[in-house]
Amino acid sequence: MPELPEVETVRRQLAQEIVGEVVSLIEVRREGCFVGNPDRARTERITKVFRRGKYLFIVFQSGRGLTVHLKMTGRLVIEKDWYETALHTRVVMRMVSGRSLYFWDTRAFGYVKEEEEIEKAQEKVRARLGPEPGELTEIEFLRKLQKTGRKVKDALLDQTVLAGVGNIYANDALHLAQILPTRKANTITLGECRKLLLAIREVLKRGLETNGASDNSYLDAYGEKGGYQNEFRVYGKTKGECPVCGLKLIYGKVGGRGTWWCTTCQG
Ligand SMILES: [Zn+2]
Structure with missing residues (x-):
């Protein structure tokens, strides 16, 4: 599933490629993957591409726009014949x-949504989500963790706690911070919290530097693979x-999601 680094990679590339373009037509090939009236996008000029958490916002000059969520297997690809x-x-x-921009999605959980007021749509998403990992202090993060007796990994995946972190980067950040994924969030100390926040920022930064993780379906806006899958911890x-330490990793499910850890390093 595309997480913050993957969606941010797509945003940066789209900002390069489609800002200034004028929409001539939106073709909907599967009902449900487009919400709203596609005809309203005709003649709209694209002025910006924003991101919040895992959401993308394509802004039109008129104040209208499109919200896009890639969900599990979505891609936004510019100009590829295939x-x-x-x-x-x-x-x-x-x-x-x-030119054409393609929204491709095998599972079809993702969507493109037409917005009458894109600024408002963005604010709504922002209000619903927690801060991104680069936007809060360790004390603020600690307070959030102290509020819940859930497992720390579950808390990391909760977009209302932190926006943008998904299963890949949560697994790797917990390993880098040497914290067991099953630890109760409210037992994390300030020192561990500092380490964890730095680890989350570090793995996200590395994910972004490599254009994201293409272990599964994700490809960037040029239809190219990212490189973070070669660096999974x-x-x-x-x-x-x-x-x-070289010892065998343990695999289990935490909150229904695949989880890998080292009992020695994260003990
Ligand atoms: Zn280890």
């Missing part, structure tokens, strides 16, 4: 310049070894 006829291309945005490493 997507023109691909089975899982759900929405196509045609531009006056002749523990994520996805069933029967793998701890990159620090």
